[in-house]
Amino acid sequence: MQKNNITSTCLLLAALFCPLGSFAQQAPATADTRALASSPQWLTTKVYIEGAPQTDVKANYPGVVGISTWDPERNRYEFFYTDTGNSKYDNGGGGYFFVTGDQKSHILVPDVGPTKTVVRRLEKLNPNEFTYSREVPRDMIANNPLVRIYVVHAPYTGTVETKSTIKPDTNITN
Structure with missing residues (x-):
């Protein structure tokens, strides 16, 4: 009983001296999920490995380019x-997504394909740029050491027409 009283007292004192606001983290000012709607389409413009932003390695990571x-x-x-406008849907390239409440993670849940869920770190999101990062095997070759890649997108303004596989009436249900 004495131990519980001491613990309760310590917790009460901690609450008084450390206001709740000091533990809260502000969401990054650049992350706004609505910015995804600012363009009907986004194009991968650059892929780089952590620590080497000056080197574009898109050719080594075709699975994340499009x-x-x-x-x-x-x-x-x-x-x-990007060349045909054909959908990657059947290979996990379509489904549901959400951004976590702290706006730090961008999570994909494909409708079909071998991958069930992909968690990506949201680096930047505004009407002009959408950048995420994630760890993958170097050059996307199994058994290679993991590297963190950064995938940068900009609103797409090109002429390739995309052919959607997702039906317009597909929506979230229980």
């Missing part, structure tokens, strides 16, 4: 090939 669409109203995404 055109993407994001629908924040329905939390749906779809990825497309």
Whole structure:
């Protein structure tokens, strides 16, 4: 009983001397999920490895390069090939997404394909740039050491027409 009283007293004192606001973290000012809706399509413009932002390694990571669409109203995404505009849906390139409440993680849940969930660190999100990072095997080759890649996107203004596989009426249900 004495131990519980001491513990309670310490917790009460800690609460009085350390206001709750000091433990809260502010969300990054650059992260706004609505910014995904500022462009109907986004294009991968650069991929670089942590510590080497001056070196574009898109050619080594074709699986993360493409055109993407994001629908924040329905939390749906779809990825497309940049040369044909064909969908990557059947290979995990379409499904649901969400940004965590602290706006630090961007999570993909594909409808189909071998991958179940992909967690990406949200680096920057505004109407002009969408950048995430994640750890993958170097050059996307199994058994290679992990590296953190940064994938940079800008609003797509090119002429390739994308051919969506996701039906317009697909929406979140229980």
